[in-house]
Amino acid sequence: MTLKSTSRKKAIHVMLCYTGGCNGCDIEVVNALLSPRYDLEQYGVMLTWNPREADVLIVSGVVSWQMLEPLKKIYSLIPEPKAVVAVGACACNGNVYKNLVGDIKVNEDVYAPVESVIPVDVKVPGCAPRPEEIIQGAVKGLPKLMGAP
Amino acid sequence: MTEANNEKMIEKELSFGPVHPALIEPYRIRLFVNDEIVEDCEININMAYRGMEKLFDGLPVEKALLIAERVCGICSHVHAWNAVRVIECGLGIEVPPRADYIRVLVQEFQRITSHLIFFGHAFEVVGHETLAMRALLLREQFMDLMQYVGGNRVMPSVPIIGGIRPRADLTDSLKKTILERCDAFEAKYAQYVQRILDDPLVISRVNGIGLLTKEDAIKYHATGPTGRASGWRYDLRTEMKEYKPFDFNVIVLDGCDTKDRVVDRALEVLESLKIIHQVVKNLPDGPVVNRNWVAKEMPFTTAYLETYRGEVMHTYGLDHQGLVRNYQIRTPTITNLAAMEHACVGDHVTEAILTIASCDPCLTCCTRTEVVDSGKRRTMTDYEIVRKYGWRK
Numbered sequence: 081m082t083l084k085s086t087s088r089k090k091a092i093h094v095m096l097c098y099t100g101g102c103n104g105c106d107i108e109v110v111n112a113l114l115s116p117r118y119d120l121e122q123y124g125v126m127l128t129w130n131p132r133e134a135d136v137l138i139v140s141g142v143v144s145w146q147m148l149e150p151l152k153k154i155y156s157l158i159p160e161p162k163a164v165v166a167v168g169a170c171a172c173n174g175n176v177y178k179n180l181v182g183d184i185k186v187n188e189d190v191y192a193p194v195e196s197v198i199p200v201d202v203k204v205p206g207c208a209p210r211p212e213e214i215i216q217g218a219v220k221g222l223p224k225l226m227g228a229p
Numbered sequence: 230m231t232e233a234n235n236e237k238m239i240e241k242e243l244s245f246g247p248v249h250p251a252l253i254e255p256y257r258i259r260l261f262v263n264d265e266i267v268e269d270c271e272i273n274i275n276m277a278y279r280g281m282e283k284l285f286d287g288l289p290v291e292k293a294l295l296i297a298e299r300v301c302g303i304c305s306h307v308h309a310w311n312a313v314r315v316i317e318c319g320l321g322i323e324v325p326p327r328a329d330y331i332r333v334l335v336q337e338f339q340r341i342t343s344h345l346i347f348f349g350h351a352f353e354v355v356g357h358e359t360l361a362m363r364a365l366l367l368r369e370q371f372m373d374l375m376q377y378v379g380g381n382r383v384m385p386s387v388p389i390i391g392g393i394r395p396r397a398d399l400t401d402s403l404k405k406t407i408l409e410r411c412d413a414f415e416a417k418y419a420q421y422v423q424r425i426l427d428d429p430l431v432i433s434r435v436n437g438i439g440l441l442t443k444e445d446a447i448k449y450h451a452t453g454p455t456g457r458a459s460g461w462r463y464d465l466r467t468e469m470k471e472y473k474p475f476d477f478n479v480i481v482l483d484g485c486d487t488k489d490r491v492v493d494r495a496l497e498v499l500e501s502l503k504i505i506h507q508v509v510k511n512l513p514d515g516p517v518v519n520r521n522w523v524a525k526e527m528p529f530t531t532a533y534l535e536t537y538r539g540e541v542m543h544t545y546g547l548d549h550q551g552l553v554r555n556y557q558i559r560t561p562t563i564t565n566l567a568a569m570e571h572a573c574v575g576d577h578v579t580e581a582i583l584t585i586a587s588c589d590p591c592l593t594c595c596t597r598t599e600v601v602d603s604g605k606r607r608t609m610t611d612y613e614i615v616r617k618y619g620w621r622k
Binding site: 099103116145190207 | 253382
C-alpha cells in the first residue's frame, strides 16, 4: 500500500455529476452524503465539486446530449485511480426514458446507460435508491481506489 | 435589454454552470455585470432535455402515468396526480372521497419536503451550513412518512386512475404515527423558523434583495409562493374541489423580496400541517379505488393543479384505441425563472444566484422544450416566449 492510497483511505472525495434524470436520485445522494441522519462525512467522505480533487464520480440520471461532453471532460479530469458509481435506474439501464417509449421506438435524445459513455465500476439500481443503498455502493467502489485491478 | 440599448457598454460576463457548486441541477447562468452590479441575466435551462413529451405518444394511458410521475423527482406526486385528473375529467370517472383525501395527504407531505429542500438549498447558497443541515434533518421525518404510505421515499406512486393504489390506504396505526410525527415536527420546526428570523446575518443577506413587483409578477405569471410573496393572491387550491373540505389560509405577503419568498414558504408549511391534521381526523370510510372505467376516445382535456412551486398544467387526448396523443406539460418554473431573471437585475453580483434560487427552480420539470432550428424555420421554446413577451401577449 502506497502513501497515496493510505492517505486516500482517510479522505475520499466524491463528486456528484447530475446528467439529466428526474432529480430524485440527485437529492438522495446529497441526503446520503450530507444530511445529519446518514452523514457519510463522519467517515471522511466529502462531497466536492472540483473534479481535480475527486476520487469517486457519482453519476445520476440518463445522459442528455448537452451533458455528454461535460461528463466526458469531468471524467478525464479526475486523477487516477478513480471509481465511477452509477446511481439509480436511469444511470444503470435508462429507466422509462429509454425503455418505455411509444411511437418513436428509440429515444435519441438521451444516452443510456452511462456505461455507454464512460466506464462504470459500481451500479446502484432502484428508482430512487435509498440512501443506505447509495452508501453501500460507494463502499463497493473502495477496492478500486486502493489499487485493486 | 441589451438590444434595446446598444450604446450601453457591458464590461464583463460571469458564467456559471452547467455543473457548479451553487447550482445542484444543471443549468447555465450568464450574468452581465457592470462594476459588480448585474445589468442583465440570461439563463439556459436546456441541459436536462430528455424528450419527455414525445415518449408519451402512443402509449396506453396506465403506462403513460409511469412516465408522468418521473417528470420530476421532487414533485413526483403532483405530476402523477394531475395526469390522472386529466383522464378523470375527460372520461367522467368518479373518484371515491377517501381516495381524494389520501391524495391530498401525500400532496401536503411532499409540499413540506419540497419547501424544506428549498431551505436546504437556499441556506447552502447563503453559506449558512447549519441551517441547511437542520432543514435536511427535519425533512427526513416526512420522507419516512412517504415511505410508510407509498413504499418509496421519492416516487410514492399513490394515484392511479379512479383512485389510489390499495397499498397506500391508511391504517389506524399509520394514522397514529402520522399525527405523532407531525406534532414532533411542529415543535422542532417552530424553533427552526424562529432561529432563521432571529439571525441578523441571514436576514441581512435576504432583506430587500431581488425585488419583484406585483405588476411584474403578474406579467411574467410568477405563480406559487414566488407570486404570493409579491402580493398576488393566486392559489388554485382555493378553487379545487379536492381541497373544498379543508380549512386553510393562503399566505400572501407584500414584501416582494427574497426574504418574503423564504418566509412565505416557511408559513405555508404550517398550513400544510393543518391540512394533514384535518385529513387524518376526518378521513371518510369506503373504497379507495373505482375500477369501473374503460379507456376510450377522449378529446383534449386540460387539468391545472397548484404544486409546491406554482401552477402546473397537463393536457392530452386519447385516440380511438385509447392511446395517449399530444401530451403537453407546463410547469411553474418556466415562468418563475423568467421572473427571477428580471428580479436579479440591479443587485450586487453576489446576490444573483440567491435570487434565482429563491424561486425554488426545478429544472428537470421545466426542461422539455427545445429550440428547433431547421434552416428556415425556428420555433421558440415556451421559456423564450415568456422571456420576450411576458406571459400574456
